[in-house]
Amino acid sequence: MRKTLRRSWERLQRQNQERPARWLGTALVALFLFLVLIGPFLPLSPQYRSRAADIFLLCVIYSIIALGLNSVTGYTGLLDLGIVAFASIGAYTATILYDRPWMQFPGSFLVVLLVGGLHAALWGLLRGAPTLRLSGDYYAIVTFAFAEIVRIFIRTEGWLTGGGNGFKNFPAINLFGARLIEGEYQGILKTSGYWEYPHGGVWHGGTAGFYYLSLVLLILTVVVMYRLEDSRTGRAWFAMKADETSAAACGINLSAYKLYAFAISAFFAGVGGALLGFKMNVVSTNVFDFWFSVVVLCGVVLGGMGSIPGVIAGTFIVYGLGELLREQVRIGGIVLQVDDRARFLFFGILLVLVMVFRPQGLFPRRPVEESKKLAVEYDSPLYRLGR
Amino acid sequence: MSLLILSDVHAGYGKMEVLHGIDLYADEGEIVTLIGANGAGKTTTLNAICGLVRITEGTVTFRGREITNWPTKDIVRLGMTQVPEGRKLFSELTVRENLEMGAYLRKDREGVRRDMEYVFELFPRLRERAGQLAGSLSGGEQQMCAIARALMARPQLLLLDEPSLGLAPLLVEQIFEILQRLNADGTTLLLVEQNARMALEIADRAYVMETGRIIMQGPAKELIHDPRVRSAYLGEP
Numbered sequence: 211m212r213k214t215l216r217r218s219w220e221r222l223q224r225q226n227q228e229r230p231a232r233w234l235g236t237a238l239v240a241l242f243l244f245l246v247l248i249g250p251f252l253p254l255s256p257q258y259r260s261r262a263a264d265i266f267l268l269c270v271i272y273s274i275i276a277l278g279l280n281s282v283t284g285y286t287g288l289l290d291l292g293i294v295a296f297a298s299i300g301a302y303t304a305t306i307l308y309d310r311p312w313m314q315f316p317g318s319f320l321v322v323l324l325v326g327g328l329h330a331a332l333w334g335l336l337r338g339a340p341t342l343r344l345s346g347d348y349y350a351i352v353t354f355a356f357a358e359i360v361r362i363f364i365r366t367e368g369w370l371t372g373g374g375n376g377f378k379n380f381p382a383i384n385l386f387g388a389r390l391i392e393g394e395y396q397g398i399l400k401t402s403g404y405w406e407y408p409h410g411g412v413w414h415g416g417t418a419g420f421y422y423l424s425l426v427l428l429i430l431t432v433v434v435m436y437r438l439e440d441s442r443t444g445r446a447w448f449a450m451k452a453d454e455t456s457a458a459a460c461g462i463n464l465s466a467y468k469l470y471a472f473a474i475s476a477f478f479a480g481v482g483g484a485l486l487g488f489k490m491n492v493v494s495t496n497v498f499d500f501w502f503s504v505v506v507l508c509g510v511v512l513g514g515m516g517s518i519p520g521v522i523a524g525t526f527i528v529y530g531l532g533e534l535l536r537e538q539v540r541i542g543g544i545v546l547q548v549d550d551r552a553r554f555l556f557f558g559i560l561l562v563l564v565m566v567f568r569p570q571g572l573f574p575r576r577p578v579e580e581s582k583k584l585a586v587e588y589d590s591p592l593y594r595l596g597r
Numbered sequence: 598m599s600l601l602i603l604s605d606v607h608a609g610y611g612k613m614e615v616l617h618g619i620d621l622y623a624d625e626g627e628i629v630t631l632i633g634a635n636g637a638g639k640t641t642t643l644n645a646i647c648g649l650v651r652i653t654e655g656t657v658t659f660r661g662r663e664i665t666n667w668p669t670k671d672i673v674r675l676g677m678t679q680v681p682e683g684r685k686l687f688s689e690l691t692v693r694e695n696l697e698m699g700a701y702l703r704k705d706r707e708g709v710r711r712d713m714e715y716v717f718e719l720f721p722r723l724r725e726r727a728g729q730l731a732g733s734l735s736g737g738e739q740q741m742c743a744i745a746r747a748l749m750a751r752p753q754l755l756l757l758d759e760p761s762l763g764l765a766p767l768l769v770e771q772i773f774e775i776l777q778r779l780n781a782d783g784t785t786l787l788l789v790e791q792n793a794r795m796a797l798e799i800a801d802r803a804y805v806m807e808t809g810r811i812i813m814q815g816p817a818k819e820l821i822h823d824p825r826v827r828s829a830y831l832g833e834p
Contacts, residue, residue, distance in 0.1 A: 442701070445690065449698050453685040456743075458649060461673035461702040461750065516689070576689065576730060 214436055242526075246270070246425070250418040263417060265533045269526045270424045271485045274431050276509050276525040277518065278478030281435065283507070284516030284575075285444065286471045287451035289350040292357030293479050293506050298498035299333055299360060300326035300480025301487035302371055305380050308488075316386050323427075323484050330480025331473040333360075338472035342465050357503060361495050376494020383420065383488060390419040417489075424485055428522075431478055435518050438474070447471055448516075501554070505532070508557050512564050514571025523573055528557060598661055600625045600785055601646070601677075601754055606655035608645040615641045617809040618655065623754065623787055628780050630788040630796040630817065632830055633806035639789040640682055642806070643756045646787075647679050648672050659754070674702050678747040682758040682789075684739040688732025692723055692742055695731045699749030709749070716745040719775055737768040744775070754785045761792045773799055793830035797821040805830070 245252070249266035252259055279293045304326030307313055313322065341352050364371045371377060383390040438444045446467045449457040458464055487493040505528060513524020535553045539546040548556075564572065599622040609615040615638050623629045631639050644650040646657055648669040656665045664672055678699075687695050696716065700709045717724040720741040726734060731742055740760055747755055760776070761769040769792065777799050780786055790796035797803055797817045805813035805826060813820065820826050 445694065445698060446701070448689050449687045452687040452689060453681070455644075455649060455679075455681045456685040456687065456746075457698075458669040459647065459673065459679045459681060459747070460698045461670040462698075463668070463670050 214440060242523075249425075250421050260417075263421060265530060267417060267421045267424060267489060268533065269529045270421070270428050271482055271489060272506065272509070272529050273482075273522045273525045274424075274428050274485065275479045275482035276506050276521050277428075277431050277435055278475045278480075278482060279506055280475075280510050280516065280518070280521045281438070281447075281478070282471050282475040283510060284521065285439070285447035285451065286468060288345065288468075289347075290353045290475070291350050291500075291503050291507065292353035292355075293475075294498050294500065294502040295337075295353075295357040295360040296330040296334060296476040296479035297483025297486065297502065298364065298493070298495070299476075300330040300483035301493045301498065302364065302377070303329040303480070304484035305377055305487045305493050306370070308380055314381070314384075316384070319383050319385050319390075319488075323481050326484035327477040327481040330483070331477040334472040334474075334476025335469055337476075338469050342468055354500075354503075357500065361499065364495055364498075372494070374495065376492055376496065377487075378492040378494075380488060380491060385419075385423065390417075390423060420489065424489075427481065427485065431481075432518060432522075439518070443467065443470060505529075505557065508561055512561060512572060514574040517571065517573055517575035520571050520573035520575065524571065527560075527572075531556065531560070599623060600660060601787065602656075602658040603642075603646065604656055604658075606642075606645055606652055606657065608641060608650050608652045610650070614653070615809050616645060619645075619806075619809075619811060621804055621811065621814075623785055625753075625785055626780070626783065627802060628776070628786045628788060628800045630790055630800035630803045631806060632790055632793040632796055632803060634830075635791075636808075637806040638809040639806055640758055641809075643679060643758050643787070643789055647677060647756060649679075670702070673750055673752075676751075676753040677756065678750045678752040678754075679756040680743050680747045680758060680760060683762060684736075684743045686731040686734070686739055686742055686746070688730065690731060691728055692731055692734070693727040695742055695746050696723075696749050699746035700751075702750065708751070712749055712751060716748050719748075719778070720745055737764055737771075740764060740768075740772060741775075744772070748779070748784075752784065754787065755779070757786060757788045759789060759791060761790065761795060769795060793826070794821075797826075 246266065249270075250259075250263035252262050254262060275293065275297055278296070279290060282288055282290045304322040307322045307325060308319070337352070337356050341349060344352060365374050367373070446457065446462045449460060449462060450464060450467060454464060483498070486497075490497065506525070509525035509528040510521050511524070512527060513522065514520030532553055535548045535556060536550070537547075601621075601623040603619050603621045606619040607614060607616055619638075619642055621629070621631075621642075631642060633639050641650055645652050646659075648664070648667050648671075652665050656663055658664070659672070659675060659677060662675070664675065687698060690698065693713075696713060697709075700712070703709055717727075722738055723741055723745055726738060726742075731739065734742060740762075744755075744757070744760065757776070760772050764772065773795055776786060776788070780799075788796055788800065797820060800817040803814065803817045803820045804811050805820070813823070813826070815823075821831075
């Protein structure tokens with residue numbers, strides 16, 4: 211970790227020496243990180259502050275899911291259209307468990323998150339094992355089909371999952387004395403949380419406690435992903451993505467590493483899904499539907515597949531924009547509002563623009579431009595003739 | 598005993614059999630070449646040897662052990678590597694990382710570092726490009742990188758699939774010189790080529806394949822003068 215940090219700092223300095231304009235980029239990144247850090251306490255009027263906190267929380271949670279998706283789609287290059295399956299497995303597992311009377315002990319919330327993630331990972335393996343030889347469109351179809359199977363299972367097995375109505379009003383989340391979230395779902399969502407000081411007094415922090423817990427989990431996810439990327443495993447994934455024959459010729463066990471990627475992906479999607487369920491205080495197939503997968507994938511592609519900062523940025527853009535588009539805008543006497551279903555139109559336009567002008571995503575994993583410039587020099591007419 | 602022996606190898610894709618009984622061997626320190634037209638089964642032969650295509654009948658023996666249908670990773674561990682057709686570099690990794698991938702199964706850091714020096718010496722251009730993404734290399738550089746990557750596994754036997762594909766004549770000559778040097782340094786080569794003239798010039802022995810069978814074999818110096826080979830593969834009357 212320290213090595214990675216030092217290396218990226220050195221790279222940043224080098225780049226800044228070469229192109230002073232990059233300080234602007236660095237400043238923007240710093241501003242973004244600062245905003246994320248103070249997410250629930252933005253200096254806005256109370257109504258807007260809680261709305262902003264809500265949007266930030268949503269973006270943070272979805273970033274965890276998107277990073278999970280990224281470890282299959284970004285690292286091994288397999289298109290996954292069914293990440294929702296794992297998010298919903300994680301969400302249902304965690305919330306159903308958390309409702310049980312024997313699950314009420316300090317720290318039990320972390321336990322159910324973990325179990326939700328592990329359960330999702332198990333299904334990642336079970337889905338992955340028979341599909342190891344599939345690639346491209348065929349793999350995408352399987353992932354889509356599996357997500358539908360999970361959705362239909364949830365809808366029909368009402369005794370366990372609450373069926374089509376979903377599952378709501380979970381016990382308040384207690385984490386070692388802090389009440390992170392408690393809420394009731396009555397058409398609109400109300401959430402709040404508080405902290406009882408050991409020596410008396412109560413601090414009402416809204417959802418801030420839950421926000422910072424989610425943020426810590428996101429940071430953990432990012433650390434794990436960076437370590438994976440830079441490990442033998444990550445290299446094996448990138449090798450398989452480029453070419454399976456060569457990867458095998460290097461002695462990489464293709465099946466094992468693919469399964470590993472599936473499990474990792476499903477685990478983080480499961481944890482993220484569980485957080486999302488608790489955040490919304492309801493889990494239902496209305497939330498965990500096909501569009502869930504599409505929008506998460508949209509964020510990954512937009513930001514840059516395989517790039518950790520890119521995936522996070524893409525997710526913040528997609529969900530931030532998606533939530534902002536819900537807002538009413540009043541200009542004079544006219545109220546402007548985007549129809550809920552029409553929001554997807556904006557994602558579509560955004561994606562088309564990115565595909566045309568920056569196909570590798572907004573923040574690709576490695577800047578290709580610089581090395582491309584060098585390659586052109588050696589692309590002599592002689593070589594082209596030979597080809 | 599020969600380093601590599603194929604006896605009566607049948608293999609194919611699904612129900613379609615492509616190889617109808619291949620017999621061939623390579624002794625230690627040799628350059629053996631396999632020439633033939635498109636679709637003769639040369640690439641399939643290489644893939645069958647290193648476990649990428651399923652063998653339905655017959656055996657492959659390497660270093661005295663039968664390795665028929667072993668998983669590729671175990672075959673690589675035993676000392677055989679393939680340079681696949683069309684380079685197939687890991688385009689999102691840098692040149693240096695590609696080379697490191699070649700040494701994926703090795704545990705001896707010191708040896709890997711020495712071998713990295715060795716391949717940089719063979720291909721000085723790669724040293725200049727070490728930090729660059731492999732996808733941004735030119736065709737010739739990519740072929741060099743592919744060969745270098747395979748060498749990093751320190752194979753006893755190197756299978757090369759069309760190393761001259763798509764390269765300018767000057768570069769082809771350069772690559773073949775390096776192959777000869779590798780061979781002199783002790784690596785046995787099994788070379789699949791369409792550029793029959795170049796292959797026959799550097800090889801010790803040669804096999805000619807047609808529609809999944811070996812139709813001719815012998816010392817390369819003899820085959821190069823064989824009228825049938827000359828008319829079919831060397832483009833001479």
